[in-house]
Amino acid sequence: MKNVQKGWNELAIGAVVFPLESKGIESLDIYPENRKYTDESSSTLSVAHWRVDKPVHNVDHCINCYFCWVYCPDSSILVRDEKMTGIDYKHCKGCGICADVCPTNPKSLIMFQDYVTEGEAIKSWPAKEKKVKE
Structure with a gap:
């Protein structure tokens, strides 16, 4: 055949x-x-050349809820031993859905420009936002 x-x-x-x-x-x-x-x-x-922004994962804020893994349209969220371990940047298109659905405060996934290194991103991570009572 x-x-x-x-x-x-x-x-x-x-x-x-x-x-x-x-x-x-x-x-x-x-x-x-x-x-x-x-x-x-x-x-x-690889489709990485499409990407302008990329998600950066901050393990210090991650609660391993897997929302990012469930919603990622490209299976770019890497999970091993029941923990989110990183992002497959070869297949990540930079859509930002993972960062949008992340429930932590501050988010454990934040979008940065593609050229920003992981170390630079972690250094500029925002602080926890205080809840305001209405």
Whole structure:
């Protein structure tokens, strides 16, 4: 059977695309960054060049609620051993949804310009906002 490449708009509704080179469902037990993806998979391509702003994670404020992980449209939030461990900047487009849904005060994810280093961002982190009674 010949391998025919199709564009996304040529796929049948409900089509399944297999992005893994081998092992199929067994690969789900392997962390995504250690899986072998096909060349056509979005997992092997970077979209970081789209980004203007990036989320920076401050572990000191994070409560590991996973809101960022649940709402991230690109699966760019990295979680290991039940803790948020960082961001996959290769796939993060900088949409800011993770920072928007972060419930902590101050937020544990804040958007910074892409060229700002993590260290610079952490140094400029805002202080906790005091609640004002009305």
